[in-house]
Amino acid sequence: MxxxxxxxxxxxxxxxxxxxxxxxxxxxxxxxxxxxxxxxxxxxGQKRRTVPLAIRRALILRDKGCAFPGCRKKPKQCDAHHVVFWANGGPTALYNLALLCPFHHNLIHHTEWEARMRNGLPEFIPPAFLDPERKPRRNLLHRQGKEAA
Structure with a gap:
């Protein structure tokens, strides 16, 4: 499986x-x-799916809100999403987590959008019908004044 x-x-x-x-x-x-x-x-499956408080705090410091491109939702409105799905063996670890609001969390699970980690930050790959080149995107709204690679 x-x-x-x-x-x-x-x-x-x-x-x-x-x-x-x-x-x-x-x-x-x-x-x-x-x-x-x-x-x-x-x-x-892995015994612990829930994100411990220390990891959630680090996730909030890193993502500062929903990590999906263009979303303005604040951390308290977001859940921790396993980039490599927990059900597929993805670890509950900062390097495999991204904050996502419920709308974008559902989008990642139920559409052709893909999430991945690059250089320690989450990025999102749109479906081919939206972007034939499938160029990865990041949410830059929470990173005002910071370079977002």
Whole structure:
């Protein structure tokens, strides 16, 4: 399931693509588990999805609000987003987190926008239909007077 292939069962009955199940797990704050044919646990997601206070404070200092380009939402209006999705094994670590408001958090999870980290800062890659070159973008609004590479 790590590569988005295969299927899984919901409530032991409904078959869904693995990628869809991972998105649902992330959105629902649950720990995904891979079971063998006899119901034995073969793999279980990371134990801690929630962001500890110290990491959240560092995230606020770095991002200063929603990291999505052009968004003005303040840190208190944002959640910590795992750039490499937690359900895909992404660590709960500053180098893998970005502040996102609920609207942009949903956008990243449910559209073709992509997030990545570069030089310690989050950047966002638009879908090809918006930008055929898919040029990465950063939110410069929270970095007044600072160079944003």
């Amino acid at each position: 790590k590569h988005g292939t295969g299927y899984g069962l919901i409530n032991g009955q409904e078959s869904c693509p693995a990628a869809q199940i991972r998105r649902m797990a992330c959105d629902a704050y649950i720990v995904p588990a891979v079971l063998g044919s006899k119901g034995e646990i073969l793999d279980i």
